[in-house]
Amino acid sequence: MEDLKLALLGFGNAAQAFARMLLDKEEEIERTYGRGVKVTAVTTPTKGTILNGRGIDLEKALKDVASVGRFREDTEGLCQMDAFQVIEKADCDVVCELTPLNIATGQPATDHIRRAFQRGKHVISANKGPIAWAFDELKSLAEEKGLLFFYETTVMDGTPVFNLMEHTLKFCKVTEVSGILNSTTNYILEELACGKAFDEILEAGKKKGFIEADPSMDIEGFDAAAKTAALLNVLMGAGITPADVKREGIENITVDTIREAEKRGKVIKLLCCGKREGDKTEAWVKPVEVDRHDMLASIDSTTSVVSITTDLMGKLSIIEHQPEIQQTAYGIFGDVIRVLDSLK
Amino acid sequence: MEDLKLALLGFGNAAQAFARMLLDKEEEIERTYGRGVKVTAVTTPTKGTILNGRGIDLEKALKDVASVGRFREDTEGLCQMDAFQVIEKADCDVVCELTPLNIATGQPATDHIRRAFQRGKHVISANKGPIAWAFDELKSLAEEKGLLFFYETTVMDGTPVFNLMEHTLKFCKVTEVSGILNSTTNYILEELACGKAFDEILEAGKKKGFIEADPSMDIEGFDAAAKTAALLNVLMGAGITPADVKREGIENITVDTIREAEKRGKVIKLLCCGKREGDKTEAWVKPVEVDRHDMLASIDSTTSVVSITTDLMGKLSIIEHQPEIQQTAYGIFGDVIRVLDSLK
Numbered sequence: 079m080e081d082l083k084l085a086l087l088g089f090g091n092a093a094q095a096f097a098r099m100l101l102d103k104e105e106e107i108e109r110t111y112g113r114g115v116k117v118t119a120v121t122t123p124t125k126g127t128i129l130n131g132r133g134i135d136l137e138k139a140l141k142d143v144a145s146v147g148r149f150r151e152d153t154e155g156l157c158q159m160d161a162f163q164v165i166e167k168a169d170c171d172v173v174c175e176l177t178p179l180n181i182a183t184g185q186p187a188t189d190h191i192r193r194a195f196q197r198g199k200h201v202i203s204a205n206k207g208p209i210a211w212a213f214d215e216l217k218s219l220a221e222e223k224g225l226l227f228f229y230e231t232t233v234m235d236g237t238p239v240f241n242l243m244e245h246t247l248k249f250c251k252v253t254e255v256s257g258i259l260n261s262t263t264n265y266i267l268e269e270l271a272c273g274k275a276f277d278e279i280l281e282a283g284k285k286k287g288f289i290e291a292d293p294s295m296d297i298e299g300f301d302a303a304a305k306t307a308a309l310l311n312v313l314m315g316a317g318i319t320p321a322d323v324k325r326e327g328i329e330n331i332t333v334d335t336i337r338e339a340e341k342r343g344k345v346i347k348l349l350c351c352g353k354r355e356g357d358k359t360e361a362w363v364k365p366v367e368v369d370r371h372d373m374l375a376s377i378d379s380t381t382s383v384v385s386i387t388t389d390l391m392g393k394l395s396i397i398e399h400q401p402e403i404q405q406t407a408y409g410i411f412g413d414v415i416r417v418l419d420s421l422k
Numbered sequence: 423m424e425d426l427k428l429a430l431l432g433f434g435n436a437a438q439a440f441a442r443m444l445l446d447k448e449e450e451i452e453r454t455y456g457r458g459v460k461v462t463a464v465t466t467p468t469k470g471t472i473l474n475g476r477g478i479d480l481e482k483a484l485k486d487v488a489s490v491g492r493f494r495e496d497t498e499g500l501c502q503m504d505a506f507q508v509i510e511k512a513d514c515d516v517v518c519e520l521t522p523l524n525i526a527t528g529q530p531a532t533d534h535i536r537r538a539f540q541r542g543k544h545v546i547s548a549n550k551g552p553i554a555w556a557f558d559e560l561k562s563l564a565e566e567k568g569l570l571f572f573y574e575t576t577v578m579d580g581t582p583v584f585n586l587m588e589h590t591l592k593f594c595k596v597t598e599v600s601g602i603l604n605s606t607t608n609y610i611l612e613e614l615a616c617g618k619a620f621d622e623i624l625e626a627g628k629k630k631g632f633i634e635a636d637p638s639m640d641i642e643g644f645d646a647a648a649k650t651a652a653l654l655n656v657l658m659g660a661g662i663t664p665a666d667v668k669r670e671g672i673e674n675i676t677v678d679t680i681r682e683a684e685k686r687g688k689v690i691k692l693l694c695c696g697k698r699e700g701d702k703t704e705a706w707v708k709p710v711e712v713d714r715h716d717m718l719a720s721i722d723s724t725t726s727v728v729s730i731t732t733d734l735m736g737k738l739s740i741i742e743h744q745p746e747i748q749q750t751a752y753g754i755f756g757d758v759i760r761v762l763d764s765l766k
Contacts, residue, residue: 099734103593236735238590245589246582248759249447250752373720373741385743390443390752391580393743397717399729401736408594408734415592 079112081133082418085119085168085199087161087190088176092204092231093120094143095407096176097136103411111418119168121161124148130155131169161186165193172226172417174410175203181300181320184211195219195227202413204406206232210304210320213311228416229312231409233259233305234382237398240312241412243386250388252313256351257384257395258377259305262289262296263328263348265379267365271336271345288380298327299348302363306350313386314352316359323352324362331365339367345375423456425477426762429463429512429543431505431534432520436548436575437464438487439751440520441480447755455762463512465505468492474499475513505530509537516570516761518754519547525644525664528555539563539571546757548750550576554648554664557655572760573656575753577603577649578726581742584656585756587730594732596657600695601728601739602721603649606633606640607672607692609723611709615680615689632724642671643692646707650694657730658696660703667696670708683711689719 086093100107100115108114116133126149128134134155142150149156165173173194175187184207191208192215194201201220203209208216209232220227233239243252258264265288269279283289295301303323310316328348339346344367352361368374373395377383385395398405430437444451444459452458460477470493472478478499486494493500509517517538519531528551535552536559538545545564547553552560553576564571577583587596602608609632613623627633639645647667654660672692683690688711696705712718717739721727729739742749 106593237738238586241590242582242586246585246756248756248763249450371720371722373717376715376717376720378715390755391749392745394581395739395741395743397739397741399737399739405735411734412590412592419592 081114081116082172082414082421083116083118083131083170084172084174084414085121085164085170086117086174086176087121087164088178089120089122089125089139089143090176090178091403092406092410093174093176094140095403096410097140099404099407099411100414101136107418111422113418115414115418118170119164121159121164123160126153127157127159127164128153128155129157129159129164129168161190162193165190165197165199170199172200172202172414175201175205175208176410177205179205179207181207181295181304184208188212188216191216192219195223195225198223198225200226200417201228202410202417203227203229204231204410206304206308209311210307213308214317226417226420228413230413231406232308234384234396234398235401235405236408236412237396237405239309239384239396242396243313247388247391250390252386252388254351254353254387255309255313255384256349257382258347258374259350259382259384260296260299260302260348261380261382262293263299263302264377264382265289266297267328267331267336267346267348268378270331270333271340273333297329299325299363302348302350306352306361306363309350309384310352310354310359310361314354314359316352316354316361318359318361322359322361324364326364328365342367343370344368345370347374347377349374425458425460426516426758426765427460427462427514428516428518428758429465429508429514430461430518430520431465431508432522433464433466433469433483433487434520434522435747436750436754437518437520438484439747440754441484443748443751443755444758445480451762455766457762459758459762462514463508465503465508467504470497471501471503471508472497472499473501473503473508473512505534506537509534509541509543514543516544516546516758519545519549519552520754521549523549523551525551525639525648528552532556532560535560536563539567539569542567542569544570544761545572546754546761547571547573548575548754550648550652553655554651557652558661570761570764572757574757575750576652578728578742579745579749580752580756581740581749583653583728583740586740587657591732591735594734596730596732598695598697598731599653599657599728600693601726602691602718603694603726603728604640604643604646604692605724605726606637607643607646608721608726609633610641611672611675611680611690611692612722614675614677615684617677641673643669643707646692646694650696650705650707653694653728654696654698654703654705658698658703660696660698660705662703662705666703666705668706668708672709675709686711687714688712689714691718691721693718
């Protein structure tokens with residue numbers, strides 16, 4: 079059987095860790111499926127674009143990016159193409175949408191995915207924008223064309239959330255989801271509780287890589303709202319966008335607010351929640367006081383949790399403890415494995 | 423397509439709740455799979471045995487048991503057979519092992535399952551005994567005969583634990599499991615912490631149905647050891663029995679021990695743990711002091727948790743919040759759905 083061919087849109091940290099995982103698991107994949115996986119295209123605006131139907135030398139690509147920050151001139155198939163041209167031209171079975179998120183629009187990732195489906199390609203998205211902004215349309219398009227559409231990484235990295243429901247909780251109807259899904263705000267709230275100043279926390283967090291250069295999308299709750307919309311769209315068929323999620327960030331939380339809560343035995347967490355009753359959807363992100371004995375109070379630093387309530391199984395929670403970039407890579411890798419399983 | 427036919431060994435609370443769920447989901451199953459599920463045999467030592475290839479009237483069986491504690495004389499197919507005779511004679515595709523657990527031997531459940539496989543029947547076990555005591559043998563027998571063997575309910579009811587690994591974390595190798603898996607001891611430790619006396623807690627717990635008539639199997643850690651063995655056997659191929667699990671119960675924990683721990687910011691929990699390095703397995707159950715801010719400290723009452731560490735996904739935890747009998751029923755129901763999926 080021919081190798082499964084992937085086109086990667088984006089080659090940031092997660093995509094690089096994913097490429098490393100593909101190399102590490104090359105033999106095990108071939109042994110399990112009787113076919114390999116090869117990357118035939120990679121495109122980024124800053125590191126360059128490679129198109130090579132015979133399979134890109136990932137070891138070399140990773141080495142070049144690590145040493146000079148881009149693909150070197152001697153790379154076979156190096157060319158000047160943008161993501162749309164790559165989707166059009168690449169010899170591939172699956173397009174992997176790994177570009178940076180634009181949380182305010184879900185673009186251009188949504189257009190990338192739509193174009194890939196129109197060209198008859200399966201899609202794996204690690205980008206939550208399209209799932210938050212245009213899930214129903216993209217899902218319908220995939221179904222209409224008989225194509226696969228996987229996106230486990232978009233909420234809590236490779237932690238099974240969408241797969242948990244689809245593969246292990248059949249016949250269960252989701253009635254409510256909630257969780258702590260943004261690690262930046264979780265980290266900031268903890269540091270505030272230790273008495274540190276907001277600016278000081280931001281600076282230290284940026285150095286550690288916990289906090290983005292522009293942290294406003296996290297702090298004002300946009301990222302959490304996008305994840306909430308994604309959860310509701312996939313698990314409850316809500317058909318909403320992040321704009322439908324009532325949103326309050328942590329920008330007004332001070333050490334005093336935290337101390338006041340502590341006096342009452344409470345801890346402040348940025349909580350996401352979504353419910354659905356009949357056709358009515360209620361979704362919000364806001365700082366909430368949780369009891370210090372509550373499981374939610376124990377979710378610290380970069381750890382995250384999602385709780386899913388269903389008619390048949392009551393409330394279950396799944397926690398991802400202090401993930402590294404490898405857990406994001408596994409989310410993409412796991413989706414590739416599902417493609418291999420589905421095409422068996 | 424013909425209905426899938428089940429023989430139920432046992433008809434206790436969980437089996438009755440499972441029968442109720444089958445009735446509730448009858449139409450949805452037929453719509454999804456183009457075939458129904460019918461129960462063609464039920465056998466218990468106290469309520470009687472029914473053998474009926476056309477399908478037992480579950481509504482009537484449930485009503486009879488609720489009103490007179492056994493199947494009434496006017497039941498079609500009522501007969502005098504034990505479980506082994508039913509396995510031999512029943513017109514069925516799947517044998518469901520739902521008999522009470524004998525934790526010291528895993529019998530007669532292991533013999534039931536062996537016999538069912540020998541007769542060419544798929545098996546669903548809600549009984550953890552066989553998984554803790556004879557997993558490798560039974561698994562090999564099932565594979566040799568090309569039969570299905572599902573047992574999700576044996577640890578944490580219908581919460582995906584085995585399915586989580588098999589269906590959503592492919593290519594991940596488990597390196598460690600741990601958790602709070604026995605709700606009786608968890609409840610007793612909490613009540614002790616409130617200052618209640620051991621005897622008083624047992625009496626109240628028995629009334630509430632949280633505590634068994636003979637609670638020694640829970641209190642001395644046998645139940646937790648059996649679950650630990652089951653986890654290690656299935657998730658790590660450990661090939662151990664509960665006798666290989668170092669076991670210490672909570673029988674020596676007093677209010678004073680708990681108060682001493684509290685002074686140091688700790689909470690005492692009966693923890694299960696299993697690790698595997700190369701061919702070496704280490705497994706134990708014992709009371710452990712956990713930090714009061716730790717997630718484990720928040721696992722209260724009948725709530726339980728299992729944490730699974732893998733090479734590719736680090737540490738994940740899944741929590742089942744305060745389950746009722748329905749969650750046990752769903753474990754069996756979910757396995758029936760997997761049988762339907764596997765035979766598609």
